[in-house]
Structure formats: structure tokens, C-alpha cells
Amino acid sequence: MPVEIVKERYSSKVGTITLGATKEQGGTRTHTVTVGGDSTLPFLHFEGEVPNPPVVAIEICDRVPEWNPSLLEHYRDVVGDPAAWAQKAVEYGADLIFLRLSSADPELGDSSPEKCADTVKKVLGAVGVPLIVVGSGVDDKDNIVLPAVAEAAAGENLLMGIAEQDNYKTLTAACMVHKHNIIALSPIDINICKQLNILINEMNMPLDRIVIDPSVGALGYGIEYTYSIMERIRLGALQGDRMLAMPVICGIGYEAWRAKEANAPVSDFPGWGDQKDRSILWEAVTASGFIQAGGHIIIMRHPEAVKLVKNNIKQLMAK
Amino acid sequence: MIVVGERINGMFKDIRKAIQTLDKGPVHDWAIKQQEAGADYLDLNVGPATEDKVGAMIWLVETAQEVAKVPLCLDSASLDAIEAGLKLCKRPPLINSCPADQAKIDRIFPAAKEVGASIIGLCMSPAGIPKNAENRVALAMELVANADAYGIPMENLFIDPLVLPVNVAQEHAPEVLETVRQVKFLSDPAPKTIVGLSNGSQKALDRPLIDRTYLSMLMACGLDAAIANACDEDLMTTVATARIILNKDIYADSYVKVYLNRGRNK
Numbered sequence: 001m002p003v004e005i006v007k008e009r010y011s012s013k014v015g016t017i018t019l020g021a022t023k024e025q026g027g028t029r030t031h032t033v034t035v036g037g038d039s040t041l042p043f044l045h046f047e048g049e050v051p052n053p054p055v056v057a058i059e060i061c062d063r064v065p066e067w068n069p070s071l072l073e074h075y076r077d078v079v080g081d082p083a084a085w086a087q088k089a090v091e092y093g094a095d096l097i098f099l100r101l102s103s104a105d106p107e108l109g110d111s112s113p114e115k116c117a118d119t120v121k122k123v124l125g126a127v128g129v130p131l132i133v134v135g136s137g138v139d140d141k142d143n144i145v146l147p148a149v150a151e152a153a154a155g156e157n158l159l160m161g162i163a164e165q166d167n168y169k170t171l172t173a174a175c176m177v178h179k180h181n182i183i184a185l186s187p188i189d190i191n192i193c194k195q196l197n198i199l200i201n202e203m204n205m206p207l208d209r210i211v212i213d214p215s216v217g218a219l220g221y222g223i224e225y226t227y228s229i230m231e232r233i234r235l236g237a238l239q240g241d242r243m244l245a246m247p248v249i250c251g252i253g254y255e256a257w258r259a260k261e262a263n264a265p266v267s268d269f270p271g272w273g274d275q276k277d278r279s280i281l282w283e284a285v286t287a288s289g290f291i292q293a294g295g296h297i298i299i300m301r302h303p304e305a306v307k308l309v310k311n312n313i314k315q316l317m318a319k
Numbered sequence: 320m321i322v323v324g325e326r327i328n329g330m331f332k333d334i335r336k337a338i339q340t341l342d343k344g345p346v347h348d349w350a351i352k353q354q355e356a357g358a359d360y361l362d363l364n365v366g367p368a369t370e371d372k373v374g375a376m377i378w379l380v381e382t383a384q385e386v387a388k389v390p391l392c393l394d395s396a397s398l399d400a401i402e403a404g405l406k407l408c409k410r411p412p413l414i415n416s417c418p419a420d421q422a423k424i425d426r427i428f429p430a431a432k433e434v435g436a437s438i439i440g441l442c443m444s445p446a447g448i449p450k451n452a453e454n455r456v457a458l459a460m461e462l463v464a465n466a467d468a469y470g471i472p473m474e475n476l477f478i479d480p481l482v483l484p485v486n487v488a489q490e491h492a493p494e495v496l497e498t499v500r501q502v503k504f505l506s507d508p509a510p511k512t513i514v515g516l517s518n519g520s521q522k523a524l525d526r527p528l529i530d531r532t533y534l535s536m537l538m539a540c541g542l543d544a545a546i547a548n549a550c551d552e553d554l555m556t557t558v559a560t561a562r563i564i565l566n567k568d569i570y571a572d573s574y575v576k577v578y579l580n581r582g583r584n585k
Contacts, residue, residue: 191569198573243571
């Protein structure tokens with residue numbers, strides 16, 4: 001008996017966003033990266049279009065981070081030099097560079113806005129891939145650093161973050177003036193996610209320049225909560241909710257490498273196996289889960305995990 | 320909720336005068352105002368303005384389309400006027416309306432099919448409007464069967480249970496609600512449902528209150544569309560809130576504002 005495949009028909013789709021700008025477009029990137037445009041749930045190729053594969057951004061830092069030595073050893077020669085680090089990340093297969101300006105944090109170096117802007121320029125000069133730039137996470141400082149970065153990188157069509165419900169105006173204004181895109185972060189909360197997009201849009205920022213960060217939890221640390229939020233975001237987008245129809249970014253590396261399972265030495269938990277392999281798998285499995293939940297931009301750290309995930313993306317995109 | 324803006328109707332003095340003097344101004348103004356307020360269709364009704372229903376409908380369609388971004392709803396008891404209007408519509412319109420009367424069905428349904436128009440099917444036969452839901456649903460079934468026979472997709476059929484003024488025909492209101500609920504079980508996919516909302520508050524004291532209460536109750540029964548005053552902001556606010564309570568839209572603190580602005584973002 002022939003089986004009839006049941007197909008859902010949706011009235012709308014996820015918006016697309018293009019990051020970076022080539023010389024012709026007013027920037028200096030060798031190419032741009034486009035994500036989004038899905039007209040169905042993740043990877044249901046038989047039902048709708050999945051025009052752009054998810055992409056991997058490799059995270060780099062403008063100071064030597066307190067990362068696990070098994071992770072840091074892959075960047076041994078380049079930590080401390082963001083430009084060289086970015087090049088290394090591209091060698092490891094990064095589609096995008098995710099630059100965290102941690103050194104702006106008053107407690108971690110208190111780098112000046114000018115210095116941060118200069119770092120961004122150096123990274124732009126070192127690689128051809130588009131850039132994602134976020135601040136240190138200290139709102140007051142980021143509100144002077146990020147406008148300086150936005151101005152210095154005008155024309156490069158960066159993705160910049162982080163905007164939150166209680167601190168979005170300064171960054172939105174900077175991104176509008178200098179024509180960058182913005183990350184809107186909500187705390188695993190669909191209502192705040194939508195509200196923040198509305199607030200940013202009310203400042204006249206076009207909806208197709210916003211990327212949703214739903215807040216992710218690592219495998220074993222609340223991955224399922226974000227999974228269901230992302231499912232609702234996607235269904236909302238497909239059913240025509242313009243305020244939820246944005247591509248989604250997931251900060252996997254940071255969360256996966258916070259997990260005990262990624263860091264605990266084998267001597268503490270003999271049954272868990274080698275820490276090096278375990279940490280790579282923890283990051284890769286967390287990332288794969290979020291790719292299947294509808295993540296468009298996946299931020300990662302470990303080159304081996306990146307390799308696994310890029311291979312997984314290739315398999316998921318095969319029709 | 321599909322909102323059909325009701326304001327371009329010869330029953331209103333400004334539109335009547337506009338039709339009589341061929342003054343495009345009021346028609347343009349109301350077309351723009353209603354679509355900015357979120358109307359998904361613009362109802363066009365010549366009303367008692369003139370005896371020349373066909374000529375006036377042609378003028379209304381052409382005039383409205385000079386500014387309209389949304390499709391039209393051709394509202395006339397004259398089949399000639401509807402047929403004349405159908406030929407001119409740039410987007411597939413909604414035909415308002417066709418009763419469960421085989422002679423009229425046989426004329427309107429094929430004409431609608433030809434241009435992909437949708438049809439409002441009235442739960443009314445030559446014998447009149449049934450008193451109860453059961454008989455209304457039976458008439459709806461006749462319309463559904465005809466749509467199927469004429470090859471009209473169910474999503475293009477809007478069943479109208481006929482809202483009557485609550486001040487003179489109060490006993491009909493619960494029957495209307497029940498009809499809206501039951502129509503959804505007639506076929507799969509089911510036809511849509513629509514009401515002429517303002518009819519419920521005819522000659523009553525606080526019309527907007529009755530309109531918005533009736534509409535939210537109808538929405539709870541599954542109503543898809545209403546011919547209504549799109550410029551009544553309280554009514555649209557009620558629709559926005561009912562959509563939240565029905566879990567059709569995801570809540571955000573600014574949900575009302577987003578809903579009220581939806582026409583401008585089209």
C-alpha cells in the first residue's frame with residue numbers, strides 16, 4: 001500500500017539575513033554569509049525550502065581566556081593576538097568569526113573603546129570571513145565600546161551584540177547609524193524574545209537585521225527548555241508572526257565548556273572516559289541538538305567539535 | 320481574523336453623496352483608512368444611492384482600486400452588479416453574498432470559480448432565515464455541497480450564519496454561535512465562517528460594546544472573518560486579545576500595538 005506523505009502548509013517563512021560586505025558592497029570581506037529563509041521545520045526538505053545551511057562561527061577573544069587547557073592548546077600560538085587567532089579559526093573551518101571583546105570588562109583589563117575598535121579592525125584585516133562582535137557583558141562599558149566599534153567598522157555589515165530588554169537602545173542606535181545587524185538576547189522566554197524584537201523594530205531597525213539569541217543551555221543543563229522555545233519561535237515564524245521570523249544564533253561553545261562533563265578529569269570520574277574526547281563530544285552533541293532545533297548560526301570553540309558539526313550539517317542538508 | 324472593512328457603503332451619507340456626484344475623495348479616504356487600520360478586504364456596497372446598481376458598482380470598484388492594496392468584497396443583492404464588478408477586480412475578490420438558493424448558486428458559483436473569487440454563503444433560503452442552529456447548519460451544508468460540486472476550494476467558501484440585531488432577535492444570538500461552531504464539522508477541510516458583525520448592534524444604545532463582546536464570543540467558537548468597522552480601535556484591540564487567549568498569537572507586552580499596526584506593515 002502506498003504511503004501518503006502528510007505535508008504541512010505554512011503561510012510564511014523565516015527571514016534571511018546576510019552578514020558581511022564585499023568591496024563592491026562597501027566592506028572588505030572576501031564573501032558574505034546568508035542564513036535563514038526556511039519555509040518549514042528544520043531540515044524537512046520534502047515539505048519546504050531550507051535554502052541556506054546553518055553556519056559555524058568560531059569564538060575568539062581579545063585576551064587570554066580562562067579556558068580548559070585541552071581546548072586552549074589548539075590556539076596555543078595565537079591566544080593574545082586576535083588577528084592571528086582569527087586566521088587560525090578560519091583554518092579550522094570557521095564560516096564566521098565570533099569576537100568577544102572580554103578585555104573591555106573593567107575587571108579584566110578595561111580596554112578603551114579605541115583599543116577595542118582597533119582590535120576589530122585588525123581582525124577584519126586578517127581574515128576575509130564576516131564578523132560577529134560582542135562586548136564584555138558589562139552593560140555600561142559595552143555602551144561606550146560598541147558604538148566605537150560600530151563606527152570603526154562602518155560598511156562591514158557586522159553582526160553585533162548583545163541587546164537585551166533592559167539594555168538595547170544604545171546598541172540598536174549604533175547598528176542603525178553604521179548599518180550593522182543586531183543580536184537580540186532573551187532569557188529562554190518566548191514572550192520577552194518577541195517583545196525585544198518589537199522594541200528594537202520600534203526604533204526603526206528593520207526586522208531583517210535582527211538575529212534572535214534565545215539563550216541556550218548545554219546538554220544536561222536545560223537544552224530541552226531552549227529546544228522548545230526555538231520550536232515555538234520557528235512555528236510562529238512559519239505561521240506569519242513577523243516579530244519572530246528571524247534567524248537564530250546559539251552560543252554553544254560557552255555553554256558546553258561550562259558543563260562539568262566537559263571539564264572534569266578522568267581521575268574524578270573514571271567511568272566517564274577521557275576528558276579530551278568527552279569535551280569534544282559534549283560541545284558537538286550540544287551543537288547538533290541546536291542545529292536540529294533550528295539554529296542558524298552556531299558559535300563553537302573546539303576545532304574537532306567544529307569538524308564533527310560541519311559534517312553533521314552536510315548530512316542534514318543532503319536531500 | 321480576516322477583517323472586511325464595512326465603511327464604503329452607500330448607506331453612509333458621505334459615500335452615498337460620493338456615488339451620486341462621482342466624487343472619488345471619500346472612497347479613496349476610507350479605502351486608505353481602513354486598510355491602514357488592518358482591513359484585509361474592502362467591502363463595496365452601492366446601497367440606496369442610485370438605481371443604477373451596475374454602473375455604481377463599476378465606479379466603486381475602479382475608484383477603490385486606484386488606492387487599494389487589499390482585495391475587494393463585492394457587496395450587492397444585484398447579481399448583475401456583482402458580475403460586472405468581478406470582471407474588473409485586480410485581485411480575487413470576496414462575493415457578498417449568495418444564499419442557499421439553487422438558482423442563485425448556479426449563477427454565482429461558476430462565476431466565482433472562473434476568477435478564483437471567494438464566496439460568502441448565507442444560511443438563508445427562499446423560505447427565510449432559520450430560527451435555530453440546526454437548520455442554519457443544514458443550509459450551510461447545501462452551500463458546502465455546491466462548492467464541492469462546482470470545484471470551489473473550501474477555503475474560498477465563507478459561511479455566514481446571519482447575525483441579527485440583539486435588540487429585536489435576541490434568541491438568534493446563541494444559535495449563531497452554535498452554527499459557527501458546527502460549520503467546522505461539515506467537511507475536511509472545513510469552510511471558513513464570517514459574520515456581518517455590526518448587524519448585531521443595529522439601533523442598540525452602546526453599539527461598540529455589543530460588537531466587541533459578540534466578536535470575542537464568536538472567535539471563541541472558531542470564527543474566521545468579520546465584516547466590521549476596521550477603524551474601531553477598541554474592536555481591533557479585542558481581536559488582538561482574543562487571538563492571544565486562543566493561543567493564535569504569541570504574547571508580548573506590545574501585542575496590541577503590533578496588531579493595530581499590522582495594516583501599515585502590509
